[in-house]
Amino acid sequence: MPMRFTLLASLIVALSVLADDNWPEFRGPKADGHSDAKRLPLTWSDTQNVRWKTAIHDKGWSSPVIWANQVWVTTATEKGDKCYAVALDRDSGKIIHDLLLFEVSRPNPEDVYYKWKAFNSYASPTPVIEQGRVYVHFGVSGTACLDTATGKVLWQRTDLECDHHRGAGSSPILHGDHLFLTFDGFDLQYVIALNKNTGKTVWKRDRKFHEPKENGDIKKAYSTPLMITVNDKPLLVSPSAGATAAYDPQTGDEVWRVVHGGMNASLRPLFGNGKLFTSSSDGGLNLVAVRPDGKGNITKTHIDWTFGKGVPNRSSFLLVGDQLLMVNSGGVTTCVSVKDGKELGKSRVDTKGKFWGSPIVAEGKWYAFDDEGNGFVISADEKLEVLGSSKLPSGSRSSPAAVGNAIYHRTFTHLYRFEEKK
Numbered sequence: 001m002p003m004r005f006t007l008l009a010s011l012i013v014a015l016s017v018l019a020d021d022n023w024p025e026f027r028g029p030k031a032d033g034h035s036d037a038k039r040l041p042l043t044w045s046d047t048q049n050v051r052w053k054t055a056i057h058d059k060g061w062s063s064p065v066i067w068a069n070q071v072w073v074t075t076a077t078e079k080g081d082k083c084y085a086v087a088l089d090r091d092s093g094k095i096i097h098d099l100l101l102f103e104v105s106r107p108n109p110e111d112v113y114y115k116w117k118a119f120n121s122y123a124s125p126t127p128v129i130e131q132g133r134v135y136v137h138f139g140v141s142g143t144a145c146l147d148t149a150t151g152k153v154l155w156q157r158t159d160l161e162c163d164h165h166r167g168a169g170s171s172p173i174l175h176g177d178h179l180f181l182t183f184d185g186f187d188l189q190y191v192i193a194l195n196k197n198t199g200k201t202v203w204k205r206d207r208k209f210h211e212p213k214e215n216g217d218i219k220k221a222y223s224t225p226l227m228i229t230v231n232d233k234p235l236l237v238s239p240s241a242g243a244t245a246a247y248d249p250q251t252g253d254e255v256w257r258v259v260h261g262g263m264n265a266s267l268r269p270l271f272g273n274g275k276l277f278t279s280s281s282d283g284g285l286n287l288v289a290v291r292p293d294g295k296g297n298i299t300k301t302h303i304d305w306t307f308g309k310g311v312p313n314r315s316s317f318l319l320v321g322d323q324l325l326m327v328n329s330g331g332v333t334t335c336v337s338v339k340d341g342k343e344l345g346k347s348r349v350d351t352k353g354k355f356w357g358s359p360i361v362a363e364g365k366w367y368a369f370d371d372e373g374n375g376f377v378i379s380a381d382e383k384l385e386v387l388g389s390s391k392l393p394s395g396s397r398s399s400p401a402a403v404g405n406a407i408y409h410r411t412f413t414h415l416y417r418f419e420e421k422k
Helices: 002-019
Strands: 050-055 065-067 070-076 082-089 095-103 128-130 133-137 143-147 153-157 173-175 178-184 189-195 201-206 226-230 233-239 242-247 254-261 270-272 275-279 287-290 303-307 318-320 323-327 332-337 343-348 360-362 365-369 374-379 386-391 401-403 406-410 414-418
Touching: 065 128, 065 401, 070 133, 082 133, 095 143, 095 153, 128 173, 143 178, 173 226, 226 270, 233 275, 254 275, 254 287, 270 318, 318 360, 360 401
Parallel strands: none
Antiparallel strands: 050 414, 065 070, 070 082, 082 095, 128 133, 133 143, 143 153, 173 178, 178 189, 189 201, 226 233, 233 242, 242 254, 270 275, 275 287, 287 303, 318 323, 323 332, 332 343, 360 365, 365 374, 374 386, 401 406, 406 414
16 A cells, blocks of 8 residues: 555656646747746857757748647648648657648638738647647648647648638637637638537637728737636637637637727737736737726726837737736837836847747746847846847747746747756
8 A cells, every 4th residue: 555655646746747847838838928947048059058959841930839758830831732740759859740731722822921021831820739639720721630649630620711811820729628719811700619529610709890891901810819717707818900809618609808909919818917918919009908807898997007118019928926028029128017007117139130929937037039040038027137148040930938947949940949958
């Protein structure tokens, strides 16, 4: 009996450690960019503090997800006719699976371009992973559930339609037995819940935030929803262009809506200190603090404050204690009080690059990467002090992950594992 008890206790501890050592979705285990990682490096380069780096073929801006000893990303060809899921060994960086999932005939091979420049990729949504399964999403090109051990396709969908116009960007999330997908396109805007075990539709909810004749470009959005609990009830909070809505995750019924305006939203909302923080991204009210316990249209009754100076239009916020931290695409960092929306500090990092990916925070420091290969470690307070800066040969539009003692960061060409050498 004592021996069995000891083995059982050891197993429980091991599983607990493993659970804290995963990065299962976009923005991490709590969907807020927070990491329990320790002793992350302050500087790195193509050779310094690199445990491994692995080339990822073709093009994709999805962020890495991690479960146990696997790291998964997606990638696609430049013209979007082939979509892949790639799994790497977490310790060595060697590729375990390189799976061609969808071969796509697209009528408009240029739809990830804007003004003749690469605005997006065909593999921008970040996967979501759990024990034994990973769910990969390429917008209308296809969605699939894979067995992580064998790489076998357990189910797939290719019948979910919308005109992405400039590519897909919304990442899937899991809650209970549901996989939630967001389609905010030029023509159609909707949220859909699939049964995660079969891929079959559970419910679909159209998002009627605009007049039908309005320009479809202002209806586009790229946001990823957030599950929160309010008064012991779960809510699926999903920003879009013009408004953010909360849905009953079981039925898809809209519980409340806040109309903030703006052209689109690519930021993932945050929840804490009794408030829901969302953003209109381009135009509108920008950063909005909402009390999420209302019903119906709560625009006039439940907005506590708004903030409009230096708000990012691509990267997501960080909530650290009673402060919001952010970096906009031009490299301006800002610290805002959660209580009243007052600006507590502002600075600018030394770069000409643009910030697309969302930052992460660990041990009182936050980490942000731009699209020219620059990385910055910044104090997670109103001082916004740059504690370290680094340069890589290639830029990034992905968001990093951090577990254990390592940062996992995807550039345009490689996936890196950074950690201090012992």
